[in-house]
Amino acid sequence: MLDQLERYADHLEPYTELRLHKNHQSNVVMVSGSLMTNQSTTVGGVSARSYRDGAFGFAALPSVSDDAIPRALDQAMENALLLQRRARRAEGDLPDAGAGTGIFDHRQGRPPMTAKERVDLVREIDAHLRCTYTDLLSITVGLQTLGIEKALVTSAGAKTYSYVPRAVLYVDLAIEASDGNVEIYDVFGGFGEAQDHFTNIDPLRADLARLYQELRDKAEGAYCEPGEHDVVLGSEMAGILAHEAIGHTCEADIVLGGSIAGDHIGDVVASEKVTLIDFAERGPDGRGGIAISVDDEGTPCEDVVLIENGVLKALMHNKETARIMGATPTGNARAFRFDDEPLVRMRNTAILPGTDKLDDMIGAVERGYYFKRPTNGQADSTSEFMFGVGCGYEIVDGKIGRGVRDTTVAGVAFDMLKTITHVSEDLTWLHGGWCGKKQLIPVGMGGPAVKCRIGVGGRS
Amino acid sequence: MASGTALDPGTGLGVATDAVERALRAGAHGAKVLHTYTEKFEVNFDTRDITLVRSTVDDNLAITVYSDTRKGSTQLTGRAHDAVDRAVVEALDAAEAGERDAANVLPEQAAEPATVDDASAPDTELMVDAVLAHLEAMRDRYPTIVSDSSFYSFVSTWRSYANSHGRTQQARTGHYELAVMASGKDGKKATSFNYVAHLSEEPTRDLLSLAAVERLYEGTVASFDARPVPSTFVGDVIFTPEAVETLVETLVGALGGVALLRKATPFLDRLGARIAEGGFTVEHAPSSLAGAPAFDGEGFVNRDLPIISDGVLENFLVDWYFSHKLDRPMTTGCGDFLVRPGAETLDDLIANTERGVLLGRYSGGSPNQNLDFSGVAKNSFYIENGKVTHPLAETMVAGNFVSVLESIRGISRETVDFGDAVNPWIATSGITVSTK
Numbered sequence: 102m103l104d105q106l107e108r109y110a111d112h113l114e115p116y117t118e119l120r121l122h123k124n125h126q127s128n129v130v131m132v133s134g135s136l137m138t139n140q141s142t143t144v145g146g147v148s149a150r151s152y153r154d155g156a157f158g159f160a161a162l163p164s165v166s167d168d169a170i171p172r173a174l175d176q177a178m179e180n181a182l183l184l185q186r187r188a189r190r191a192e193g194d195l196p197d198a199g200a201g202t203g204i205f206d207h208r209q210g211r212p213p214m215t216a217k218e219r220v221d222l223v224r225e226i227d228a229h230l231r232c233t234y235t236d237l238l239s240i241t242v243g244l245q246t247l248g249i250e251k252a253l254v255t256s257a258g259a260k261t262y263s264y265v266p267r268a269v270l271y272v273d274l275a276i277e278a279s280d281g282n283v284e285i286y287d288v289f290g291g292f293g294e295a296q297d298h299f300t301n302i303d304p305l306r307a308d309l310a311r312l313y314q315e316l317r318d319k320a321e322g323a324y325c326e327p328g329e330h331d332v333v334l335g336s337e338m339a340g341i342l343a344h345e346a347i348g349h350t351c352e353a354d355i356v357l358g359g360s361i362a363g364d365h366i367g368d369v370v371a372s373e374k375v376t377l378i379d380f381a382e383r384g385p386d387g388r389g390g391i392a393i394s395v396d397d398e399g400t401p402c403e404d405v406v407l408i409e410n411g412v413l414k415a416l417m418h419n420k421e422t423a424r425i426m427g428a429t430p431t432g433n434a435r436a437f438r439f440d441d442e443p444l445v446r447m448r449n450t451a452i453l454p455g456t457d458k459l460d461d462m463i464g465a466v467e468r469g470y471y472f473k474r475p476t477n478g479q480a481d482s483t484s485e486f487m488f489g490v491g492c493g494y495e496i497v498d499g500k501i502g503r504g505v506r507d508t509t510v511a512g513v514a515f516d517m518l519k520t521i522t523h524v525s526e527d528l529t530w531l532h533g534g535w536c537g538k539k540q541l542i543p544v545g546m547g548g549p550a551v552k553c554r555i556g557v558g559g560r561s
Numbered sequence: 562m563a564s565g566t567a568l569d570p571g572t573g574l575g576v577a578t579d580a581v582e583r584a585l586r587a588g589a590h591g592a593k594v595l596h597t598y599t600e601k602f603e604v605n606f607d608t609r610d611i612t613l614v615r616s617t618v619d620d621n622l623a624i625t626v627y628s629d630t631r632k633g634s635t636q637l638t639g640r641a642h643d644a645v646d647r648a649v650v651e652a653l654d655a656a657e658a659g660e661r662d663a664a665n666v667l668p669e670q671a672a673e674p675a676t677v678d679d680a681s682a683p684d685t686e687l688m689v690d691a692v693l694a695h696l697e698a699m700r701d702r703y704p705t706i707v708s709d710s711s712f713y714s715f716v717s718t719w720r721s722y723a724n725s726h727g728r729t730q731q732a733r734t735g736h737y738e739l740a741v742m743a744s745g746k747d748g749k750k751a752t753s754f755n756y757v758a759h760l761s762e763e764p765t766r767d768l769l770s771l772a773a774v775e776r777l778y779e780g781t782v783a784s785f786d787a788r789p790v791p792s793t794f795v796g797d798v799i800f801t802p803e804a805v806e807t808l809v810e811t812l813v814g815a816l817g818g819v820a821l822l823r824k825a826t827p828f829l830d831r832l833g834a835r836i837a838e839g840g841f842t843v844e845h846a847p848s849s850l851a852g853a854p855a856f857d858g859e860g861f862v863n864r865d866l867p868i869i870s871d872g873v874l875e876n877f878l879v880d881w882y883f884s885h886k887l888d889r890p891m892t893t894g895c896g897d898f899l900v901r902p903g904a905e906t907l908d909d910l911i912a913n914t915e916r917g918v919l920l921g922r923y924s925g926g927s928p929n930q931n932l933d934f935s936g937v938a939k940n941s942f943y944i945e946n947g948k949v950t951h952p953l954a955e956t957m958v959a960g961n962f963v964s965v966l967e968s969i970r971g972i973s974r975e976t977v978d979f980g981d982a983v984n985p986w987i988a989t990s991g992i993t994v995s996t997k
Binding site: 131132133135136137138139140141142143144145146148156157158159160161162163164176180181183184187188215216217219220221224238239241275280281282283284324327328329354355357358359360361364421439440442444476477479481482483485487488489490491506507508509511512513538539556558559560 | 621635654659745746
């Protein structure tokens with residue numbers, strides 16, 4: 102793909118990005134023993150974005166053929182000129198952000214799983230669950246793979262190719278409780294191709310047994326007491342805390358759209374135990390959920406330290422927000438599909454581990470909750486965030502108690518983060534992780550367990 | 562914008578029927594193909610200016626093949642013959658790896674072909690004019706509102722369906738979409754963000770004249786200095802038309818084929834029963850909503866259908882596949898809903914609320930199979946002794962949507978038209994409202 106673009110690279114002017122982009126996906130879903138989805142998808146095309154005297158024009162065509170490329174370039178320029186003619190004052194050049202180069206193919210070279218192997222794996226997991234746990238009301242098993250393949254050249258000199266794979270297996274179980282159905286799910290896999298994670302069912306058996314036990318605990322559990330509580334957010338929860346509570350608030354386009362983070366750079370916004378980074382590559386342990394080395398504007402990616410020892414330090418930028426705010430682009434411009442324009446997006450966002458032990462953290466709570474796994478979440482420009490909790494337990498006198506039903510936790514990030522008293526020594530990345538902001542995009546979210554005070558939704 | 566004039570609905574149908582024939586020649590026992598060709602013109606803007614003009618074309622072919630009663634699918638971009646042939650082979654591989662399922666059957670030739678040709682094209686100059694005028698009006702009328710990631714777009718779609726039983730459908734449709742995201746910022750004071758989308762078949766020169774958009778901005782400027790409810794209580798919640806959308810989406814999920822197959826719905830045995838009070842009526846109403854497709858993924862015409870009438874559950878949402886899978890009558894494979902207005906005024910609903918929340922937006926965990934919900938009341942206001950007193954922050958609501966339906970005590974006669982939905986205000990009770 103990169104070869105195809107290189108012939109245009111020296112002729113791009115004024116500022117222009119030219120991208121060939123294919124998303125390769127497969128999806129197998131079995132619901133209660135019926136194969137609902139058995140599909141593979143390859144969608145792709147060419148896009149160009151031009152910038153002329155303060156005006157951006159973007160165009161995309163559904164082809165990677167040689168004749169589509171000049172048409173996309175012409176159309177992007179035509180759109181930029183339309184905007185310049187009708188609406189835009191001259192606002193100067195985009196900042197120089199360097200020019201990313203290199204080949205970043207993250208495939209391991211193992212033989213790909215065939216359609217039959219993908220279906221057989223899902224079928225085997227379904228059968229195992231059905232035979233082993235006979236009281237399950239419903240079983241849903243899904244195997245989803247995604248390979249994002251891009252080649253990019255820019256007028257600033259960027260020339261890069263990347264292939265970033267991700268494969269996740271999700272299992273959703275439901276059981277009948279005394280007051281209705283109770284459901285739980287978990288996600289396995291992550292960065293890499295399906296064959297890197299799922300050669301057979303054996304490594305999953307222990308996790309499936311643990312998931313079933315969590316379902317039983319939840320079915321026999323209680324609704325949370327509403328209000329603010331002492332809570333230990335497990336390490337799988339901390340990633341979504343990093344993403345929703347702080348990450349979105351620190352995206353520069355969100356700041357331009359009213360986020361209060363812009364008013365707090367240099368302020369103490371969290372406990373000094375909190376350091377939070379959006380990693381360009383795969384994080385300190387090399388296990389983050391996504392890998393971005395050059396962003397979709399051609400900027401070489403750098404880690405962005407958002408919070409360092411409790412102090413808010415920086416924002417995430419693309420070239421446009423950097424120009425407006427007098428900052429340096431950070432390599433956070435990402436597009437999901439061929440016909441998407443790059444937006445300010447997170448990569449692998451994580452709270453760094455501390456030194457505390459999870460058992461000690463739970464032991465330090467007299468009465469509260471241990472929340473293990475999240476569901477969905479949402480941020481706000483005020484830094485008030487929420488995320489759902491799909492698996493959790495009561496803590497009574499420092500010990501794990503009954504399971505709890507689905508709930509939601511919420512708070513104002515710049516207040517809640519100051520209540521963190523413990524940060525565990527481990528680091529866990531969510532296996533999946535999507536972010537919605539005009540476009541869906543895969544992201545990495547990680548962190549240690551933290552002990553804090555946080556609002557919990559529940560029934561009186 | 563990039564031209565798609567070389568294509569017409571007939572050409573798209575040719576692509577679909579050709580792909581079906583290729584699948585049969587490759588050994589499929591049956592096949593269906595949905596070809597979708599889309600052109601989009603989009604004007605992006607923020608508080609200050611137009612930020613981007615974007616035009617895109619997509620050309621998507623979704624191929625499903627059958628090997629006996631086993632099914633496999635592929636999707637690809639474009640219609641080049643070699644690419645289609647490769648996709649067919651991939652789909653056949655998937656089908657042969659699949660499960661036999663007696664519900665995997667194709668419908669016969671349609672009695673009523675749904676050839677629709679709404680040959681509208683975007684008025685791009687008007688769209689740019691409308692956004693520029695909107696930005697100027699915003700500076701005058703709402704100087705404390707900031708916005709980001711907003712756009713005004715026009716989408717033209719050619720959809721063509723063909724299957725190996727000779728069923729064909731084709732439609733060309735177009736609609737405008739305005740999507741606005743906004744929050745309030747006054748010095749260091751800020752409000753929560755909020756957003757709204759409005760669909761229409763005709764362009765709008767005055768974007769502020771759209772009720773949904775004006776409501777967004779008026780609600781935002783009224784939301785400075787938000788604070789929590791005074792204490793935790795169980796009380797009333799009045800769902801705004803925007804929040805009613807959350808209720809409808811939850812209902813749609815609970816009445817659909819997947820939920821029925823999984824027995825994951827509290828309404829499983831409630832067909833014909835009263836599941837809601839207050840005259841609650843939901844209709845599947847594509848004929849009166851913008852952006853509704855002309856036909857579903859099996860080529861069936863998208864028709865109006867009562868779902869809940871005066872509180873009684875009249876129909877599940879069962880498409881062709883699930884009608885065979887569940888042995889239930891087929892109802893619809895599409896999703897275009899509106900909620901009928903009631904008899905009371907919004908002022909009356911508020912006046913009859915002793916203590917509660919006017920819920921602007923639910924930001925919470927996805928409701929579970931029992932339809933329990935728990936989340937933050939965003940863009941919302943506290944009601945006490947029949948009066949709206951102040952905007953809310955750090956306030957959570959929790960309850961159960963089955964109970965919400967059973968506790969409806971009033972539905973407003975006023976509605977808000979979002980183009981692709983029309984909703985009233987709905988007052989209900991028994992919801993836990995909590996603060997820290």
